[in-house]
Amino acid sequence: MTGRRATAAVALVVLVAGLRPESLRASPAPGESARGAQGTAAPVPPTFSRDVAPILFTSCVPCHRPGGVAPFSLLTHEDAKRRARLIAHVTGDRYMPPWLPGDADVELVGDRRLTASEIETLARWAAAGAPAGDPAELPPHPRLVEGWQLGEPDLVVALDEPYTLPADAPSDVFHNFVLPLPVASTRWVRAVELRPGNPRIVHHAVVQVDETRGSRRRDDREPGPGFSGMEMGDSHLPDGHLVAWTPGRVPFAGREGMAWRLEPGTDLVLQLHMLPTGKPETIQPRVGLFFADEPSRAPSFTITLGDEEIDIPAGARDHRVADTFELPVAVELYAVYPHAHYLAREMTVTATLPDGRDRTLLHIPEWDFSWQDEYHFVPGARLPAGTRLEMVYSYDNSTENPRNPNVPPERVRFGYRSSDEMAFLSLQLIMEDEAAREALQRAEVEKRLADTPSSWRAHQAMGRLLLDEGRWEEAVGSLRRAAALAPEKPSLRLDLGRALRRTGREDEALGELQRAVELDPASADALAALGLALEARGRLGEAVALFRRAVDAAPDSAGPRIDLGMALTASGDLEAADRELRRALELDPDASFAHLGLGRVAAARDELPEAIGHYRRAHQADPDNANAAFALGTTLLGTGRSTEAIEPLRRAVAAAPGEPEGRRALAEALLAAGDPAAADEQLARAAELAPADPAIPAARARVAQAAGRFAEAADHQRRVVDLLPGDAAAHYNLGVALTLAGRLDDAIEQLRRAVATDPRYLDALSAMARTLADHPDPALRRPEAAERLAALAAELAGGG
Amino acid sequence: MTRLRYPAVLLAAAALASLASDALAVPVTVRAGEVRLDDLTGGTVDPFAGDAATTVVLFVRSDCPISNRYAPEVRRIWEELAPRGVAFWLVYVERDASAEALRRSTTAFGYPFPALRDTEHELVERTGATVTPEAAVFDADGRMVYRGRIDDRWAGLGRPRPAPTRHDLAEAAAAAAAGERLGPRTTRAIGCFIADLE
Numbered sequence: 001m002t003g004r005r006a007t008a009a010v011a012l013v014v015l016v017a018g019l020r021p022e023s024l025r026a027s028p029a030p031g032e033s034a035r036g037a038q039g040t041a042a043p044v045p046p047t048f049s050r051d052v053a054p055i056l057f058t059s060c061v062p063c064h065r066p067g068g069v070a071p072f073s074l075l076t077h078e079d080a081k082r083r084a085r086l087i088a089h090v091t092g093d094r095y096m097p098p099w100l101p102g103d104a105d106v107e108l109v110g111d112r113r114l115t116a117s118e119i120e121t122l123a124r125w126a127a128a129g130a131p132a133g134d135p136a137e138l139p140p141h142p143r144l145v146e147g148w149q150l151g152e153p154d155l156v157v158a159l160d161e162p163y164t165l166p167a168d169a170p171s172d173v174f175h176n177f178v179l180p181l182p183v184a185s186t187r188w189v190r191a192v193e194l195r196p197g198n199p200r201i202v203h204h205a206v207v208q209v210d211e212t213r214g215s216r217r218r219d220d221r222e223p224g225p226g227f228s229g230m231e232m233g234d235s236h237l238p239d240g241h242l243v244a245w246t247p248g249r250v251p252f253a254g255r256e257g258m259a260w261r262l263e264p265g266t267d268l269v270l271q272l273h274m275l276p277t278g279k280p281e282t283i284q285p286r287v288g289l290f291f292a293d294e295p296s297r298a299p300s301f302t303i304t305l306g307d308e309e310i311d312i313p314a315g316a317r318d319h320r321v322a323d324t325f326e327l328p329v330a331v332e333l334y335a336v337y338p339h340a341h342y343l344a345r346e347m348t349v350t351a352t353l354p355d356g357r358d359r360t361l362l363h364i365p366e367w368d369f370s371w372q373d374e375y376h377f378v379p380g381a382r383l384p385a386g387t388r389l390e391m392v393y394s395y396d397n398s399t400e401n402p403r404n405p406n407v408p409p410e411r412v413r414f415g416y417r418s419s420d421e422m423a424f425l426s427l428q429l430i431m432e433d434e435a436a437r438e439a440l441q442r443a444e445v446e447k448r449l450a451d452t453p454s455s456w457r458a459h460q461a462m463g464r465l466l467l468d469e470g471r472w473e474e475a476v477g478s479l480r481r482a483a484a485l486a487p488e489k490p491s492l493r494l495d496l497g498r499a500l501r502r503t504g505r506e507d508e509a510l511g512e513l514q515r516a517v518e519l520d521p522a523s524a525d526a527l528a529a530l531g532l533a534l535e536a537r538g539r540l541g542e543a544v545a546l547f548r549r550a551v552d553a554a555p556d557s558a559g560p561r562i563d564l565g566m567a568l569t570a571s572g573d574l575e576a577a578d579r580e581l582r583r584a585l586e587l588d589p590d591a592s593f594a595h596l597g598l599g600r601v602a603a604a605r606d607e608l609p610e611a612i613g614h615y616r617r618a619h620q621a622d623p624d625n626a627n628a629a630f631a632l633g634t635t636l637l638g639t640g641r642s643t644e645a646i647e648p649l650r651r652a653v654a655a656a657p658g659e660p661e662g663r664r665a666l667a668e669a670l671l672a673a674g675d676p677a678a679a680d681e682q683l684a685r686a687a688e689l690a691p692a693d694p695a696i697p698a699a700r701a702r703v704a705q706a707a708g709r710f711a712e713a714a715d716h717q718r719r720v721v722d723l724l725p726g727d728a729a730a731h732y733n734l735g736v737a738l739t740l741a742g743r744l745d746d747a748i749e750q751l752r753r754a755v756a757t758d759p760r761y762l763d764a765l766s767a768m769a770r771t772l773a774d775h776p777d778p779a780l781r782r783p784e785a786a787e788r789l790a791a792l793a794a795e796l797a798g799g800g
Numbered sequence: 801m802t803r804l805r806y807p808a809v810l811l812a813a814a815a816l817a818s819l820a821s822d823a824l825a826v827p828v829t830v831r832a833g834e835v836r837l838d839d840l841t842g843g844t845v846d847p848f849a850g851d852a853a854t855t856v857v858l859f860v861r862s863d864c865p866i867s868n869r870y871a872p873e874v875r876r877i878w879e880e881l882a883p884r885g886v887a888f889w890l891v892y893v894e895r896d897a898s899a900e901a902l903r904r905s906t907t908a909f910g911y912p913f914p915a916l917r918d919t920e921h922e923l924v925e926r927t928g929a930t931v932t933p934e935a936a937v938f939d940a941d942g943r944m945v946y947r948g949r950i951d952d953r954w955a956g957l958g959r960p961r962p963a964p965t966r967h968d969l970a971e972a973a974a975a976a977a978a979g980e981r982l983g984p985r986t987t988r989a990i991g992c993f994i995a996d997l998e
Contacts, residue, residue, distance in 0.1 A: 071863075071865040072863055072865070081996070082894075082996050082997055083992070083996055084996050085993040085995055085996050086957075086992055086993055086996060089957060090957050090958065093956075093957075093958075095957055095958035095959075130996075167871065167872045167909075167910070168872035168873075170962070170963075171953075171960050171962060171963075172962075276869065277865070277868060277869060278868040278869040278870065278871040278872060278909050279868070279871065279908050279909050279910065342962065368958065370958075370960075402955030402956070402960075402961050403955075403959070403960075403961065403962065404961075404962075405962040405963075407961075407963075407965045418962075419962075
């Protein structure tokens, strides 16, 4: 069987390479072609040079080399010979090379498994006494990259002081290190590489990020660097990306368009899974980040399947935990991270396609917590909408399982300690577009809520989703339910406060945000949110004080400084505002709002050209920042540069289509640029959005009048009068419009009212009468009307 | 090229017959004057020449990770049993390491008792030890009462238990030191194969 396969393989190679068959038979694969060709001949013992070195160089030496991450080298014959039986043993039971997944219907990047014939070769070589063979047949030494495997990183962060792992530490140590990431502006991270510093003890590493200061505070509570345990505190997956590091695996170099967003002020949380060596070991890991030139383009989302209510009876041999998820949209598989502790034995992840066919996505025949890892799928593994994903994990809580932490076995339930159990499967998926991402996210949150209706986290996730979708009232409902389940969670109070503000319930919002600050007085987010709420109520002094506290809590974040700068501008302390906003720009040169704030400072100092410069930078840094676009547009308009104002005002309208102010300003610019039709279109929309704003019909009247549509202009002016009854100017303008529309009797009534309300309009009336008599524009010349208005003016003057 | 993916354990097993736990068919006795081993300072030592009631010989290899990881546990056992008259000898089985390198290893891993070298595998063969770390316990008459693992922490290579459930070496040595006359017992030790050094 093996022989026939080998012969076929030889024939294929011959065909492809055009070699003569003899030249191949000259160096037969051990026991394969020789045995296959002869049938009865005794197998030729494999030698190191010819048969073993090629396997070791490819699959073992990347770790097992001088100075490598593995505990011994297998580079030379001498090295390998003194481990020959060990090699045969650990490859025979597939403990080495470490790679948990077995066969599946999709391929994984960097599959480390040996083939059956490679394993056989190693066993026969050991049994034959590990012969060296002819050194001339040795393959070239593998190219071993020293230092960073992916090249020089764009950013390297390191632990300040070394961490010491004691000699007699328990078999698995989990420790989390908090490393601030000093980036001045938003970056896109495509790959992460770890250099553990002491390669011998690090078994696996997971990288998450934390924008809050929660992880730092946790670090501060424990002596020495970092904090211990499997739970990674307040950190989370960066942009939903699974980032892990395993000794000996070439770090995942990332994929085009799949970078994750890194904001200034973010901490990296590095969890190291370490194994003691028998003597004290110090470690001072370094993490290298590789940036992408362009922002990530492909929308991706990580769904999690699992069960938080695991309950495994003592002695159970095959306890199953399962979960399913139906994909609402088509996806491509990107990465997978299975997670369980010591009792898990077998893991299977299956996709049932809409047509009923099953596809195995991941199968781990023998789970080993020590070699947990994340895996990336070879590109192109797609699943259609309607595919049902299922994970089934099997747990062995009997004495048969040597890894069982309890002897004798005990009932084990869900938890984060290593003696508890977990059942999670994170699948990172790529979608067609943002809408598909949102659909997937919604389906995931709905599933979580259905699975764990008493979980405050599930309700919070739903609340945040509804906030993103602009469904403020429903968001308030979800967040209230979450807060009822977990009244002391500051993040819930914060979310709830923000949601309430969106619904206009400022009083309630203020209460929630004050509670959030009480529960976590060091949370910059909570302090800033409370500051904004107070600012909105005009309590500027209190707002400034809170923003100052937020700055103290997160001195490296631009956000709170911008809030502070804006509030200082509003309160007239321009010098202090200028200082804070410039510091914010040092922290984040692309911070659109910092430029906007500096523009406001300049405008408040009447330095309009400088203000326009800042507004322009704010607009360029983020064209979707409606406030920046509006400020730029209106300032240009105010300085007579109406044509230039059109572009930013269009962006302002596009970014905030529900704001009438932007449309009004855009209409004004369009009108000045000679496009009354487009101007009126904007004004019509603005009137729908703000029906009680008299400035809008007034503007529409000007447009209609300029176009010679006097009757329409009169209608708009009538609307102004309806909104501002008793306003002299409104009556006067309506009178003018009616005069031009030829409705002189109605006009006289309005003009009478204007003068009655404000006698100064008598002069205006006289002036108008003179103008109408011989207006240069024939369309505006009304000799008869001029006579009657002059008479009216005389009458009113006499009466007055 | 498609990979052939099924386990090849059967073939590997042939090379590993020595792994199987064997009954001690013939009683082993080592008396004073029969074995002399090099120490790490240029001298030779007969580990059975003293008047210890119980002697523990621990076969180790300085480049064996499992062997090294046991150092703290070995130290604990020594602290418990040395006061009860148990003599401990560390026996390096590698042939090619320099005495200097072994001295450094002994210091780094904090072994608190003297180290010897069995470069000719004389004591290895007498005891039937096959892996490192593996221990042998001798009573006052030089009869080997135990040979095998230190404890059952390792269920197999790559299969450690969170904590051992059987402390075979400590129990055997304590019983021998207490004068209990036990039948010889062996267990299967997990670690690096001494035969790889032949």
